[in-house]
Amino acid sequence: MPPGSAIDQVVTPLPAKSSKTEDILAKDKRYCSFGDTVHYADPPKIFTRCEGSYLYDENGTPHLDLQMWYSAVNFGYKNRRLNDALKRQIDTLPQLACQYLHAEKVELAEALCKLMEDRLGMKGRVHFNVGGAQAVEDSLKLVRNATGKSLNFAFMGGYHGRTLGASAITSSYRYRRRFGHFSDRAQFIPFPYCFRCPYDMKRESCELYCVKQFEKLFETEYHSVWDSKASQSEFAAFYIEPIQGTGGYVIPPQGYFEELSRILKAHGILLVADEIQMGIHRTGKFWSFEHFGIKPDIVVFGKAITNGLNPLSGVWAREDLIAPDKFPPGSTHSTFSSNTLGTTTALEVMRMVSETDYEAKVNTQGAYFLARLKELKQRWRSVGDVDGIGLALRIEMCQDDGFAPNQKLTNDIFEEGLKGDIPARGKKYGLVLDVGGYYKNVFTLAPSLEITEDEIDLGIELLESLFQRCGAVRSGAGT
Structure with a gap:
């Protein structure tokens, strides 16, 4: 194939100064349809591997996933039995x-x-x-x-x-x-x-x-x-x-x-x-x-x-x-x-x-998670409602009155979570959330059914860090 042909143009590498991530994002902008849900975020987040309750980005930073691919990966990433x-x-x-x-x-x-x-x-x-x-x-x-x-x-x-x-x-x-x-x-x-x-x-x-x-x-x-x-x-x-x-x-x-x-x-x-x-x-x-x-x-x-x-x-x-x-x-x-x-x-x-008695297992972990969310609600006025059944849980983010939807705060928390720079337990983490609701102000939580109490506690810790970073209002603030 002669130089300058279509295939030659496709495989010609970008300048050496471009990182692999920049290379992927540049090709995505050129060749991928924006009609799918990937392009809600700009730029889209790139992950390279997964395991259990975590996704890992190109830097190896663990992102605790509390939505598990829209509730598709109920039994954890790379579940050995199912993969085998x-x-x-x-x-x-x-x-x-x-x-x-x-x-x-x-x-x-x-x-x-x-x-x-x-x-x-x-x-x-x-x-x-x-x-x-x-x-x-x-x-x-x-x-x-x-x-x-x-x-x-x-x-x-x-x-x-x-x-x-x-x-x-x-x-x-x-x-x-x-x-x-x-x-x-x-x-x-x-x-x-x-x-x-x-x-x-x-x-x-x-x-x-x-x-x-x-x-x-x-x-x-x-x-x-x-x-x-x-x-x-x-x-x-x-x-x-x-x-x-x-x-x-x-x-x-x-x-x-x-x-x-x-x-x-x-x-x-x-x-x-x-x-x-x-x-x-x-x-x-x-x-x-x-x-x-x-x-x-x-x-x-x-x-x-x-x-x-x-x-x-x-x-x-x-x-x-x-x-x-x-x-x-x-x-x-x-x-x-x-x-x-x-x-x-x-x-x-x-x-x-x-x-395995997944009904008992999910109810136990779900009750623990919901109790932690209720504690979270008590500390943050911006949390208008929490609820859950099993490991399907919700956090509704609101304005200072505790009711009017706060879409901007919700979106800011979502985007900050994907940066992978939240300090916790002596290292950096990311937090993967999903936003839903009639007013796009609800975090819909669908963690792995194998999630541990320690991972739930980490999730609460990461959420609170993001709340503080993004300007959520604490209970009692300004009163």
Whole structure:
């Protein structure tokens, strides 16, 4: 290839004075799309290795990760048992077209179906895909196929993915704005977000006012969702996150979902539980819906089912919705849907959680972490709310009044945490956080389920250093 050709230009090294990091960032700016989430930060953070609860940057600085890849790496980075299972499969059957069977797919489906039958008392089947949004798409097809309807309910603050179908039931207009008209956009219902009640009610006295408002939609045809003469709705399903993920790890009050489920059943509307972020023991229970006494018709899962290794997602559905005579071969397709590496790793996850009482383990560590967060709240006026269930925890950052959202402070803390220069215990650390919430003022904490109390204590220490650095207000300051 002659000098000056396209390939020569690509491989020509940058000047010697450029570091490897500068080289990577320069090439990123030139060749990578900015349409993905990497480019929320400027410049993007570069990591070089990981282990346990830590990511390490190019300088070898440990960054304590309290979000674990959006709750995908529940069992810690480089989990030896899961990595070994993946390595064995690479040397055995690393690739296979999804039109053929392999044992791990069938055994994984069996394990999930038996788990669901044990918890729900219902028979069903499992359908695999790759990413969470793709599994949501498959669930939408299941719903349409079963009901003949294309309209759904979903929650304000809900997040189900960014494919076109998933965007239609995700509340943020930002994800739809560039892509035209969504005729099948969901009707969005207020979530029971008690700290910021959309009806300005109080948790202790509201008597589940919000779910009663939803039930009123079915009182007359003029509320647009119910034909009382035909006893029929044009809405097919209600998509829920039992605990909102990207919306800020909002935890509903007890009794809410039981009432919602009763209303949906009375009106022939399916209940679809999105467990992509909260499944696989994130909240202590295997599924988060188990905390609320409900029986979904369809469950969507992904992320931690492979501990963030080879991606795999899926849908469990009731037998009458997904039986082969109702949902025949070819109803959906994805080249990598039941890939051997993903199903093998997921099957090892299922074995692992059957051998260890993760419910007790997660509840113990979660209670300790939440207690430390409550202590943190007492010391800092800028912390308006903390809450948690298992190891799904939230810190809501507020203005001096303890309520008005403080997005700037939240973002400053997030960015400072990634610098890797927080002094603690005689060395420098970084802190990896994730920002969510309706007002982008909530730290959503999803640490490894293997996190130790010492690591939790370190996390609190690092948070307090960042609070002080970024100007958070202490309790009692100025009073």
